[in-house]
Amino acid sequence: MTSSNPYQGRDGRHFWKTAIAERAAFEIADLWQPKFRIRPKTPIITAGSCFAQHFSRALVARGWNWQDFEPGPTGLSDAQRRDFHYGIFSFRTANIYTARMLRQWLGWALAGDPMPNEVWQRGGRFFDPMRPAIEPGGFASVEELNLARHDTLAAIRAAVAGAGVLVFTMGLTESWACRDSGLEYASAPGVAAGEYDPARHVFVNHDYPAILADMAAAIAMLRAANPALKLLLTVSPVPLTATATDRHVMVATARSKAVLRAVAGTLAEGDDADIDYFPSYEIITQPPFRGMFFAPNMRQVAPAGVDFVMQAFFAAQAGLARRRDGDDGTAPPPDGASAAAQAAEDAAADDLRCEEEILRAFAPAPAATDHND
Numbered sequence: 001m002t003s004s005n006p007y008q009g010r011d012g013r014h015f016w017k018t019a020i021a022e023r024a025a026f027e028i029a030d031l032w033q034p035k036f037r038i039r040p041k042t043p044i045i046t047a048g049s050c051f052a053q054h055f056s057r058a059l060v061a062r063g064w065n066w067q068d069f070e071p072g073p074t075g076l077s078d079a080q081r082r083d084f085h086y087g088i089f090s091f092r093t094a095n096i097y098t099a100r101m102l103r104q105w106l107g108w109a110l111a112g113d114p115m116p117n118e119v120w121q122r123g124g125r126f127f128d129p130m131r132p133a134i135e136p137g138g139f140a141s142v143e144e145l146n147l148a149r150h151d152t153l154a155a156i157r158a159a160v161a162g163a164g165v166l167v168f169t170m171g172l173t174e175s176w177a178c179r180d181s182g183l184e185y186a187s188a189p190g191v192a193a194g195e196y197d198p199a200r201h202v203f204v205n206h207d208y209p210a211i212l213a214d215m216a217a218a219i220a221m222l223r224a225a226n227p228a229l230k231l232l233l234t235v236s237p238v239p240l241t242a243t244a245t246d247r248h249v250m251v252a253t254a255r256s257k258a259v260l261r262a263v264a265g266t267l268a269e270g271d272d273a274d275i276d277y278f279p280s281y282e283i284i285t286q287p288p289f290r291g292m293f294f295a296p297n298m299r300q301v302a303p304a305g306v307d308f309v310m311q312a313f314f315a316a317q318a319g320l321a322r323r324r325d326g327d328d329g330t331a332p333p334p335d336g337a338s339a340a341a342q343a344a345e346d347a348a349a350d351d352l353r354c355e356e357e358i359l360r361a362f363a364p365a366p367a368a369t370d371h372n373d
Contacts, residue, residue, distance in 0.1 A: 025289050
């Protein structure tokens, strides 16, 4: 008689052979079982690393209710709007790469923490250390910079109060901070603006306990402002542009993503029914997909990858709708609508705004190769 064991009776998606090995890559499904419903009409806000930009664009392309609380002044062209970082995230913070940066922004906007008075300069113009790339060429004055900060804080407050779901993409563990104040910057001083001073600036590579604590503090502020807000976490599959550690950049990337994924898993697998994790990271990076979703530089995610990720999102939500209360329009769009959405995403694929990309300019020139035997 065969003894029973806890794996007997599990369905096919729980076994590598049936879920992965016996399937073609594009047949792999059921990667996400959502904890809560997100409807097309649900007010959704997005923040985080560069990959979060794909998420908002896919929502808009399919007619879902992505919310922009800082659309910017009228009269700007679409290109100008993006150059000034309007309409990229739900508020004009630019990329929020780390949990500490999220905690900072929410502290200033929601908890009354005093805004820092640090300002960077270059060529007689003024730059915000928390988002140095949002204003092409910098601000004309410190007063103008401070007014822009307060506009963004107001937008964050309105966004959090009015949203049903916040999608936050965790991107990096590496960061740079002011040694005295602890203020964490969006990029290292001297990259986009400012001047690097080793006596004033310190490199930080956040670990699991620090990131978990920062996320817990951020969630507490979000809940205090909007108790009904749900949080959908993702981890960016995009590797580091460069590392400030002594490790190889690939090894440093693996460390960063592993820590972020562990924190996201801890939060999503807890008892809180309003925090979930969506596996965009796994869909892009795991072995069954053989790197096919990356662009030739093996870093940027190709449009086909973004579309596959978002189809997994919409399909999972459609499945949850059918199981809970019947199909109410949450299902993926028909082929024509899907093709139109894909075309819109493809057109914008090379137009992401990512401060980290600036680091590419500092890479050394390739070493000369001797092809003679």
